[in-house]
Amino acid sequence: MVQTRIGINQLDMGGWVRVYLGQGEPTGEIAHFLSHALNGWFRERPHLRLRLVLPVTRNGNTVELHAWYEQILFSDQSPLAKPVPRTPGQPAAASSQ
Secondary structure, three states, rough: OOOOOOEEEEEOOEEEEEEEEOOOOOOOOHHHHHHHHHHHHOOOOEEEEEEEEEEEEEEEEEEEEEEEEEEEEOOOOOOOOOOOOOOOOOOOOOOOO
């Protein structure tokens, strides 16, 4: 059994995120891997809400995903706000809910 590793990059473009193959050309359909990576990206950012996802295809195969989002939770930035202790392993934005 031959196992190949593929690297998937996630690039936050400020209002939308680009999920794409790291290096080389895809040798088949990688949409499931891209979708899984996009899902993980949003799980790490619970303050964002997914609005729209568009696939980018080449030769009939999905090679990239573009996903637009909006921010739904905002931290209190006032000087009178009480600091919320951060739990290890928890994203910083999620701790200020």
